[in-house]
Amino acid sequence: MKLSELINIKSGNAICYSGFRHGQSPDTGVFPDYDQVKEDLLILSKNWKYLRLYDCDKQTDLVLDVIRTEKLDFQVMLGAYIGAEVNNHGCPWGGIYAEEQLKENKVRNVKQIEKLITQANQYPDIIFSLSVGNEATVDWTDHYVSVDSVIDYVRMVKKGARQPVTFCENYLPWHSKLKALAEEVDFISIHTYPVWEYKNIHEALEYTRQNYNGVAEKYPHKPVVITEAGWATNSNGRGIEPWNVSEELQEVYYNDLVNWSEQEEVMTFVFEAFDEPWKGSPEPMEPEKHWGLFTVDRKPKKVMQELYPELIEMKKSRV
Template sequence: MKLVHENAICYSGYRDGQNPREGLYPSYNEVKEDLLILQENWRYLRLYDCGPHAELVLDVINTEKLHFKVMLGVDMAAEMSNPNCPWGADFSQEVINANRQKNCDEIHSMIALTKKFDDIVFSVSVGNEASVEWTDHMVPVDSLVNYVKQIKKEIHQPVTFCENYVPWTYKLEPLVAELDFISIHTYPAWEYRTMEDALEYTKQNYYSVAHHYPDKPVIITEAGWTTASNGRGIEPWNANEALQAEYYQQLLAWTTEEKILTFVFEAFDEPWKGSPDKLEPEKHWGLFKVDRTPKLVMKDIYPNKVININKNNAVA
């Protein structure tokens, strides 16, 4: 299969006071506002689950006749404990059994949404970072294989799995045999790289997988640079808007030249993520701030953009 290179971005629309864990979701007008911003520069969106937020995004695209194509994801829960997870992932058998049922339900939701929005969903992912050694939602590879087989019986869209670059070259080989294409994540900043070798490191990550599977398409579904850090995992001096802009420009120049479909992480800052610390790096990967104003990386594309939230849904 051939994947067309277009501008692509990861999208979650959660604003201040909203949190999927608490069932607090963006409204129709808020999602519409986001998509009107994004449609100026992006064609492909990546969504992470099949819950109310994802269904709303697909509904807005359909109703407003926006020209997006969507990679729809599954939010996998842990089907086994993982002692290698630094923040803890030890689960009772009762929890694991409940998670397996949740995952089955999520797969059914994915299939239903994909059929409902058949002309918008261009591909699906069977999970996100559910096999890397540090994950808190580890899913056995054989379970992932079975989920892929189940999905392929129901829909015609290509199926992938989104994961850190490391597991692809060993434990995920049985899964690759079932996938239509491979989706990798690469984050130089999380691995203590500086801008001096960030792009080269990203290239190494990508080609380590692509060369391992010369007959399987490989895309990037997460790559980006955070603009703030409290020191957790990323040194504060290595997180700012200037560095984000530099990495973005280098990344897009390379992936455009090589025609590698790349979903930049991510559209908007998400304050619900990570710890309560406001400088937690998980909160600051957006190319736009949580108030929807552009960061430095977007100033050339949105030079005079002022986003007015909750004012008749205007985007000025």
């Protein structure tokens, strides 16, 4: 089942967007300003119609305001970021919290869901779907939330907003762990990253297809969307071999992915628009920092250079 059978949507490219630049991050509370968000969205409007946003925060408020004020032709999948409600001893980088912190997280999560509903109703012409969390049930997450709790959040959102509701997660948990959740959401959203699973570029698209088809065949009565798929351009060796990432490889995977998605009519949100240096470890080559199709300075990487020659010249003139 295709998403277009559930929602009246037009075809168009989709991308994950977060606008944090040098010195900005959600952790420090330093957010992009209106002009920076406007600059980003004008760049993206040239090639994308659908944006995925992850959090109901100050940045999201600005994005929605810019889209409406500047009359930009975007449709948004809006997410609520839900933090850890349960300790996860299986997280390699720390998923253990004090009980008081877990209780505070639960309160914050409910507020996130409430704001998600509020924004959905405030921007019904812009927000076309809603997600109640991101990678919160997979075994390795540092913000673990029980499946039952996610189901409760789905029901809250469906009661308070009209847009279709989903939950964004790695493809694997949908095969068994999330069966009950799959029946609650309006459509299923999966993440697929061949490069994180040690696949080379020759195996990449086929692996993505297998990930998608495995979930789609299990739930033929539910639309399945890919809400994250991409290829990093740098790595310090942490989880991804440095030889297996580059701008050239990103270009190959992006083109293969987009062509396949168009042919099969699968909505696929490419991860991601811009590099985000605040992510991951302090090491500059940490792969989490290097998934953008554009650098943090808004310079197009190889995959986007033909489409954005004006940005290349603009960056040169500023040097």
